Amino acid sequence: xxxVTQTPKFQVLKTGQSMTLQCAQDMNHNSMYWYxxxxxxxxRLIYYSASEGTTDKGEVPNGYNVSxxxxxxxxxxxxxxxxxxxxVYFCASSETGLLSxxxxxxxxxxxxxx
Amino acid sequence: AQKITQTQxxxxxxxxxxxxxxxxxxTSDPSYGLFWYKQPSSGExxxxxxxxxxxxxxxxxxxxSLNFQKARKSANLVISASQLGDSAMYFCAMREGVYQGAxxxxxxxxxxxxxxx
Numbered sequence: 248x249x250x251v252t253q254t255p256k257f258q259v260l261k262t263g264q265s266m267t268l269q270c271a272q273d274m275n276h277n278s279m280y281w282y283x284x285x286x287x288x289x290x291r292l293i294y295y296s297a298s299e300g301t302t303d304k305g306e307v308p309n310g311y312n313v314s315x316x317x318x319x320x321x322x323x324x325x326x327x328x329x330x331x332x333x334x335v336y337f338c339a340s341s342e343t344g345l346l347s348x349x350x351x352x353x354x355x356x357x358x359x360x361x
Numbered sequence: 362a363q364k365i366t367q368t369q370x371x372x373x374x375x376x377x378x379x380x381x382x383x384x385x386x387x388t389s390d391p392s393y394g395l396f397w398y399k400q401p402s403s404g405e406x407x408x409x410x411x412x413x414x415x416x417x418x419x420x421x422x423x424x425x426s427l428n429f430q431k432a433r434k435s436a437n438l439v440i441s442a443s444q445l446g447d448s449a450m451y452f453c454a455m456r457e458g459v460y461q462g463a464x465x466x467x468x469x470x471x472x473x474x475x476x477x478x
């Protein structure tokens with residue numbers, strides 16, 4: 248099992264450009280999440296999807312959109328990138344059921360907006 | 362207000378010593394959960410241990426244990442017999458809510474642990 252995969256690993260954008268970060272999981276998890284990690288800080292939740300067909304805002308959703316394409320895939324789109332969106336983006340997934348289930352994280356996408 | 366506070370930006374410990382990483386949290390929800398994750402320099406997030414608010418006993422996983430003091434709202438991670446490979450960032454996180462099975466986590470700012478040989 249690959250677990251949670253993310254593409255691309257690195258990306259440089261100019262201000263105003265758009266891009267989509269891709270995430271896929273092969274663990275048959277219902278729930279998926281997008282976080283951002285700024286230098287020296289913890290992760291902050293951008294959007295999450297409890298199940299296929301549903302999405303909801305997290306702590307810092309402004310400037311982002313998401314699509315839960317199917318049970319496996321959850322993408323994050325930046326419509327008009329800004330330097331403040333320079334960050335490392337992590338996708339995660341988790342089972343539903345027991346509250347003790349941890350979230351499994353992808354390797355991250357390092358995004359720089361100039 | 363910060364919901365998760367990790368007051369130690371960095372810690373330096375000799376190999377084989379035990380180390381305690383501090384975490385305090387703030388919530389009015391009687392049902393919550395606390396997680397610890399490790400982030401090595403390679404960047405991935407590795408789950409270490411979980412403690413539920415109703416769990417009677419402190420959680421343990423191998424060399425990791427969680428010192429859960431509910432009245433003080435603290436959930437400190439204890440690593441016994443530290444190893445060089447324990448050098449990493451450590452994040453405390455709290456489940457803020459559950460929506461149809463999805464868990465919304467709030468993370469602290471992390472503690473960078475360095476193990477010296």
